[in-house]
Amino acid sequence: TQLLEQSPQFLSIQEGENLTVYCNSSSVFSSLQWYRQEPGEGPVLLVTVVTGGEVKKLKRLTFQFGDARKDSSLHITAAQTGDTGLYLCAGAASNDYKLSFGAGTTVTVRA
Amino acid sequence: ETGVTQTPRHLVMGMTNKKSLKCEQHLGHNAMYWYKQSAKKPLELMFVYSLEERVENNSVPSRFSPECPNSSHLFLHLHTLQPEDSALYLCASSQDRNPSYEQYFGPGTRLTVT
Secondary structure, eight states, rough: OOOEEOOSSSSEEEOOOEEEEEEEEESOOOOEEEHHHHHHHSOOEEEOOTTTTTTETTTEEEEEEEETTTTEEEEEOOOOOOOOEEEEEEOOOOHHHOOOEOOOOOEEOOO | SSSSEOOOOOEETTTTTTEEEEEEOOOOOSSSEEEEETTSOOEEEEEEETTTTTEOOOOTTTTEEEEEETTTTTEEEEEEEOOOEEEEEEEEEEESSSTTTTOOOOOOOOEOOO
16 A cells, blocks of 8 residues: 655745645655645645656646655745645556545645 | 535434435546545545446445446445544546546535434
């Protein structure tokens, strides 16, 4: 069973600050996804990364997939209150049809 | 609005009750999923259906019984649950069960077992 560890578990920052959350594993993934979940809602996909070393940008969000495809990071620049939520990473091995999720990082952006 | 709806949104049930959770997707997807989300724990995959056939049962106790009557609807029948079964139950769908396809989640049913 793959284990995805996310850190930190909780993060509280002031609006305008930057933040980075991490997703690490000892397993190799064929693809890795990042989701954001807001209170009372289900997770919503933000991005999928598939190539080792890949960097994807989504406005103020930058996603990086590690060279060895075992880890990933999400960096938010100039955070806004609307970025508040639970950030989940999820990955699948090349020979596995199951998506494994991390426990998530709860991000709170204060006004 | 993700195109996946779940009812009820909240459910309180006793350990001897029988209830059902309903999920409906309006996306024309072929795969549907049930997940359990507990506080501070990773999402746990419970069941996967592909083209109405159950293809994954992730060691889920028999007190949870899924049903997929057609590709748009998924049910989770509950009976004689335990307090530790209290959690958010999420339904999701995707075009194909291959995990490279995006999964669209419903808002979940918040279940409390008393």
